[in-house]
Amino acid sequence: MTLAIILSALAMTAIVALRYLAASGLFAFATTCVHPGLYARSGRQIRREIGWSLLSAAIYGIPAGVVAWAWQERGWTLIYTDWAAYPLWYLPLSLILYLLAHDTWFYWTHRWMHRPRPFRMAHAVHHASRPPTAWAAMSFHPIEAVTGAVVIPALVFVIPVHVAVLALVLAVMTVMGVINHVGWEILPRALLRSRLGKWLITASHHQRHHEQYTCNYGLYFRVWDRLCGTDQGISETLAHADPANPGAT
Ligand SMILES: [Zn+2]
Ligand SMILES: [Zn+2]
Numbered sequence: 001m002t003l004a005i006i007l008s009a010l011a012m013t014a015i016v017a018l019r020y021l022a023a024s025g026l027f028a029f030a031t032t033c034v035h036p037g038l039y040a041r042s043g044r045q046i047r048r049e050i051g052w053s054l055l056s057a058a059i060y061g062i063p064a065g066v067v068a069w070a071w072q073e074r075g076w077t078l079i080y081t082d083w084a085a086y087p088l089w090y091l092p093l094s095l096i097l098y099l100l101a102h103d104t105w106f107y108w109t110h111r112w113m114h115r116p117r118p119f120r121m122a123h124a125v126h127h128a129s130r131p132p133t134a135w136a137a138m139s140f141h142p143i144e145a146v147t148g149a150v151v152i153p154a155l156v157f158v159i160p161v162h163v164a165v166l167a168l169v170l171a172v173m174t175v176m177g178v179i180n181h182v183g184w185e186i187l188p189r190a191l192l193r194s195r196l197g198k199w200l201i202t203a204s205h206h207q208r209h210h211e212q213y214t215c216n217y218g219l220y221f222r223v224w225d226r227l228c229g230t231d232q233g234i235s236e237t238l239a240h241a242d243p244a245n246p247g248a249t
Contacts, residue, residue: 008069013061019174020053020138027134027178035184039133046135052125053138056145060138063153071156078160086160094161098169099220101159102151106219109147111230114213118143129181132210137177176220180206185238192234199223204234211235 031038039046070076080086086094113123122143129136140148152169155161161169179186185204191197192204201218209216215232218225225231 004073005066005069007065008072009062009065011061012065012068013058016060016064017054017057019170020057023174023178024050024053024134024137027182031134031182031184038183042133045129046133049129049133049135049139052140053135055142056138056140056148059142059145060149063149067153067156077156078158079156079163079166080160081163083162086162090160091162091165094159094165095168097159098152098155098161098165099172100223101155102169102173103218103220104224105151106148107217107224110217110219113144113147114217127210127213130210131183131207132181134178134182136181137174172220176201179203180219181210183207183238199226202234204238207235207238208232211237 028039067077071079110123113119119127122141125141126136126139126144129139132139138145152166152173156166180201180203182203185192185202187197187200187202192202199222201216201220201222205216205218205222212232215230216225217230222231
């Protein structure tokens, strides 16, 4: 049993690491095409971002591996594979519930990590990326990585989820983590300025967090930032650096 759990954790670590390298590598490559030279002076920083991210991948892999084993071998989780087990409308609802729950957890743990002691001990590692690159998506101190690694594995014991929706949640988590740090706005200006766009977190929104530190703490949605008065809009430098998105808020 112990060996099975260890093997499962190792497999999950490898998957998380490869997923990170593929997603960050893809967006880093896109950056060299769309904004050549944007990362030109970030070589040392990128090597550090990759190092911390691969360490985080190992930390993410442990609870993920335990949960994968618990699901496969013991059936303890609420992950299901039968499409008929719940009504079809529950599929999008479960996706939204997972993203909202993850966003809520992230917002409040992130705010906590900006208190002086946890910031010095852990979160400073993430903010050492100035400005961040696509490789900073998982660049966290191990303490911070633990707070991020436990949330989805805990949710699968609380909120029923189809395995395909769970895969989608993990894909959104991975891609958004990269997009938020890529250093240029990927979303079209029309979407950013739309009603929906004003509730979504994008590169320009999270960039402002890396510039100002004390605002824009969210992960996917601006709901908590708006409710708690910590939303400062999007980064002016990023908006002005991109002619496709001049000064949108
Ligand atoms: Zn960040
Ligand atoms: Zn922060």
